[in-house]
Amino acid sequence: xxxxxxxxxxxxxxxxxxxxxxxxxxxxxxxxxxxxxxxxxxxxxxxxxxxxxxxxxxxxxxxxxxxxxxxxxxxxxxxxxxxxxxxxxxxxxxxxxxxxxxxxxxxxxxxxxxxxxxxxxxxxxxxxxxxxxxxxxxxxxxxxxxxxxxxxxxxxxxxxxxxxxxxxxxxxxxxxxxxxxxxxxxxxxxxxxxxxxxxxxxxxxxxxxxxxxxxxxxxxxxxxxxxxxxxxxxxxxxxxxxxxxxxxxxxxxxxxxxxxxxxxxxxxxxxxxxxxxxxxxxxxxxxxxxxxxxxxxxxxxxxxxxxxxxxxxxxxxxxxxxxxxxxxxxxxxxxxxxxxxxxxxxxxxxxxxxxxxxxxxxxxxxxxxxxxxxxxxxxxxxxxxxxxxxxxxxxxxxxxxxxxxxxxxxxxxxxxxxxxxxxxxxxxxxxxxxxxxxxxxxxxxxxxxxxxxxxxxxxxxxxxxxxxxxxxxxxxxxxxxxxxxxxxxxxx
Amino acid sequence: xxxxxxxxxxxxxxxxxxxxxxxxxxxxxxxxxxxxxxxxxxxxxxxxxxxxxxxxxxxxxxxxxxxxxxxxxxxxxxxxxxxxxxxxxxxxxxxxxxxxxxxxxxxxxxxxxxxxxxxxxxxxxxxxxxxxxxxxxxxxxxxxxxxxxxxxxxxxxxxxxxxxxxxxxxxxxxxxxxxxxxxxxxxxxxxxxxxxxxxxxxxxxxxxxxxxxxxxxxxxxxxxxxxxxxxxxxxxxxxxxxxxxxxxxxxxxxxxxxxxxxxxxxxxxxxxxxxxxxxxxxxxxxxxxxxxxxxxxxxxxxxxxxxxxxxxxxxxxxxxxxxxxxxxxxxxxxxxxxxxxxxxxxxxxxxxxxxxxxxxxxxxxxxxxxxxxx
Numbered sequence: 001x002x003x004x005x006x007x008x009x010x011x012x013x014x015x016x017x018x019x020x021x022x023x024x025x026x027x028x029x030x031x032x033x034x035x036x037x038x039x040x041x042x043x044x045x046x047x048x049x050x051x052x053x054x055x056x057x058x059x060x061x062x063x064x065x066x067x068x069x070x071x072x073x074x075x076x077x078x079x080x081x082x083x084x085x086x087x088x089x090x091x092x093x094x095x096x097x098x099x100x101x102x103x104x105x106x107x108x109x110x111x112x113x114x115x116x117x118x119x120x121x122x123x124x125x126x127x128x129x130x131x132x133x134x135x136x137x138x139x140x141x142x143x144x145x146x147x148x149x150x151x152x153x154x155x156x157x158x159x160x161x162x163x164x165x166x167x168x169x170x171x172x173x174x175x176x177x178x179x180x181x182x183x184x185x186x187x188x189x190x191x192x193x194x195x196x197x198x199x200x201x202x203x204x205x206x207x208x209x210x211x212x213x214x215x216x217x218x219x220x221x222x223x224x225x226x227x228x229x230x231x232x233x234x235x236x237x238x239x240x241x242x243x244x245x246x247x248x249x250x251x252x253x254x255x256x257x258x259x260x261x262x263x264x265x266x267x268x269x270x271x272x273x274x275x276x277x278x279x280x281x282x283x284x285x286x287x288x289x290x291x292x293x294x295x296x297x298x299x300x301x302x303x304x305x306x307x308x309x310x311x312x313x314x315x316x317x318x319x320x321x322x323x324x325x326x327x328x329x330x331x332x333x334x335x336x337x338x339x340x341x342x343x344x345x346x347x348x349x350x351x352x353x354x355x356x357x358x359x360x361x362x363x364x365x366x367x368x369x370x371x372x373x374x375x376x377x378x379x380x381x382x383x384x385x386x387x388x389x390x391x392x393x394x395x396x397x398x399x400x401x402x403x404x405x406x407x408x409x410x411x412x413x414x415x416x417x418x419x420x421x422x423x424x425x426x427x428x429x430x431x432x433x434x435x436x437x438x439x440x441x442x443x444x445x446x447x448x449x450x451x452x453x454x455x456x457x458x459x460x461x462x463x464x465x466x467x468x469x470x471x472x473x474x475x476x477x478x479x480x481x482x483x484x485x486x487x488x489x490x491x492x
Numbered sequence: 493x494x495x496x497x498x499x500x501x502x503x504x505x506x507x508x509x510x511x512x513x514x515x516x517x518x519x520x521x522x523x524x525x526x527x528x529x530x531x532x533x534x535x536x537x538x539x540x541x542x543x544x545x546x547x548x549x550x551x552x553x554x555x556x557x558x559x560x561x562x563x564x565x566x567x568x569x570x571x572x573x574x575x576x577x578x579x580x581x582x583x584x585x586x587x588x589x590x591x592x593x594x595x596x597x598x599x600x601x602x603x604x605x606x607x608x609x610x611x612x613x614x615x616x617x618x619x620x621x622x623x624x625x626x627x628x629x630x631x632x633x634x635x636x637x638x639x640x641x642x643x644x645x646x647x648x649x650x651x652x653x654x655x656x657x658x659x660x661x662x663x664x665x666x667x668x669x670x671x672x673x674x675x676x677x678x679x680x681x682x683x684x685x686x687x688x689x690x691x692x693x694x695x696x697x698x699x700x701x702x703x704x705x706x707x708x709x710x711x712x713x714x715x716x717x718x719x720x721x722x723x724x725x726x727x728x729x730x731x732x733x734x735x736x737x738x739x740x741x742x743x744x745x746x747x748x749x750x751x752x753x754x755x756x757x758x759x760x761x762x763x764x765x766x767x768x769x770x771x772x773x774x775x776x777x778x779x780x781x782x783x784x785x786x787x788x789x790x791x792x793x794x795x796x797x798x799x800x801x802x803x804x805x806x807x808x809x810x811x812x813x814x815x816x817x818x819x820x821x822x823x824x825x826x827x828x829x830x831x832x833x834x835x836x837x838x839x840x841x842x843x844x845x846x847x848x849x850x851x852x853x854x855x856x857x858x859x860x861x862x863x864x865x866x
Contacts, residue, residue, distance in 0.1 A: 001820060002820045002821075002846065002849035002850055002853050003853045003856075003857070004816070004817065004820065005810070005813070005817045005820035005821050005830065005850070005853075006830065006831075006834050006850050006853040006854055006857065007857070008810075008813040008817050008827070009810075009821075009827040009828075009830035009831045009834070010831055010834070010854075010857075012805075012808060012812070012813075012827040012828070012831075013808075013827065013828055013831045019861075022860070022864065040556050041554045041555070041556020041557035041558075041559065041560055042554065042556070042557035042560045042561065042668060042669065043556065043560060044669065044670045045670070045720075045721045131672065131673070132721060184812050184813050184827060185788070185812065185813065185814075186788030186789075186812070186813060186814035187788075187814060188788050188789065188791065188792070188814075189788060189791065209805050209812075213798070213801075213802070217550070223554070224554075225550070226550040226551070226554070227550065229554040229555065229556065230555060232556075233554070233555040233556055236556075318673040319673055319674055348860045348864065348865050348866045349857075349860045349861075351866055352853075352856040352857060352860055352866065353853075355856060355866065356849065356852055356853055356856065362865075362866035391855070391859075392852050392855070392856070447865055447866065449865075449866050480720070482672065482720035482721040482722075483721055
């Protein structure tokens, strides 16, 4: 929209990123977990190194040495699981509240369980790692430690929950910045956390472009910078040569020392950047609706933990049935609708582009008629009205349904009349009910904003219990173990 | 001077790029850039020319990633393509009974002469397949195809494979990103299909050149991917018809002038051993002469992209911010001008439409920042 174009141009001229929000629209818990993961080349289901920790305590780094060796990889991941699982499950042991959710009592932690990562790529990598571990067999010849599938099921669920618009259970620092600032760069370049950070806070008065040009060479994972990848490759080769097939943890630990030091340097740089970004954003005021979305996250978390403790032990389907797919899609769409609405309602800077696009109007209340009546179906009904003067021409067509942002869950208003007046317009809106309190109407002399956004609950999706023939899948799917099942036979 | 000689001169001592269908597909995505087209025609490796300077673009494929790709490809082609034949039988309904494989990589020297030799043989093989000759191969690896760029025959190596049965040709691509739970990375799949589509297009053009029916090449391409963690391959059949059509349109939009325009007669790409400043100066002056077209997606596959981006920044081009922003600024030339218009500068007739919206946007932005409300 021309608002975004204007902001980008402004960022270019001023040499700094411009804010696109007055408030912070994502929650930050008091002491979130932070995970940094490094992928090895194009290996989709392995990590070259993975680190976990909290801001003040610092991170613990786990390096398999040679991740393509299943035993070494799983040994490192087991150590990671020993740090991750207690920390992630620990929120349940903190103060909890009881919430009535879909007709059942649910014990929900008061604190928002939160994991901070560098970018969406890291979330995807964790999800794939989860997929690999979640279905490992814990019995038989290739029995895995029970902690590994548990870690896998947590990660898989987290990556799936990450798709919910506006969730903050797993927070990508890059997305946090991209949603709160506009700079003179493309969406592709904004995927670099270091570049975005440089645009927001360019060092020594440099222009954001030049600062970003230098900063963008820093990789924050999951893919390492090309030069680092070369060094990893070389060190891993030496490691394998010196290891000569030995898998004894002590020997492996010793031999992997150089590799660990390299990954440690890479992780420290990423770690510092993530916390620099998070600390800066934390200073901003949180938007009003963040608490509502955080509550949804806490409930989702509690349900996940409940599922983990249940007879399924956290197993989930990897492929949705047509019915669950439709429900899931509806859920995501509702969350997205609510997120857009809440962000705009909470934040005038988020509402501004909608005003320009003719989806909202804002102005000073110059008139109010509480006792106004009109004929509806032959009856003389009470329908109060307010009159607004806007500074810009009102672009919303007459007879559009709008909601007052202060009472966005309430009844709708209808635009009755738009009259041009000077540069702006005089707009009369009528509330579509006779049941109202005085505080449901804006006060004369105050400024009010009406928009197409409301926070009323959306439609309820009612689906047939059995999928119609058009949506039946040919064969039911089963979850396969990627390592020892059909698909892992030739793993390196 | 013949165009061919001219192109060799144009490249001068600059590094040469091995032409593959992958390179063609990437270059054609930027065929609005005259500079990139010139490099494609003269086979100059733009990715290397900025090496060692401030504007170097580090593509440097991760050695591990390369290793994985290589390992998977070897695995699929191992034991005389046994895995591939099994896949074709099981997933594509091929009834290959008598397997005849032609690997054009073997026996040809890795130079221009080898390319020409392979191109000739590729044409013969295609003819045999379409004419349903008894000794026609069912699997062709390492085909070399030709097309005309800037009036010059260019050779392109296909990374993929071609499989044929009953006179029908299917193209195939082997990639190492995984296919798990019925899903894979859609961006990567898209890029792979794109490459396969170019392959289809080139084969069809070759057939048409020989007076054979181009529709002998099927719209259905085969994408071969590993499943899960291991290397066990699977085969997806993808319809490439719409991508081939798009490739055709892109190709048709390339200027086909018999010789290079006069403006490039005296140009020459810089040599790698020239010092940093000379190299960049030469490149920049060439860019000024020929013209470039920077887009943010250039950053993904062009070695000149950081230089072009810095040049776009100097003039304040809206292209820096991506196509969406460009679309919202019709008639406005630069970002600096955008800010001036937003601040209320009188618009030129071509800028009126954008100017109104910009001024309103700036007004709202300032009001919200100063007053904290709309």
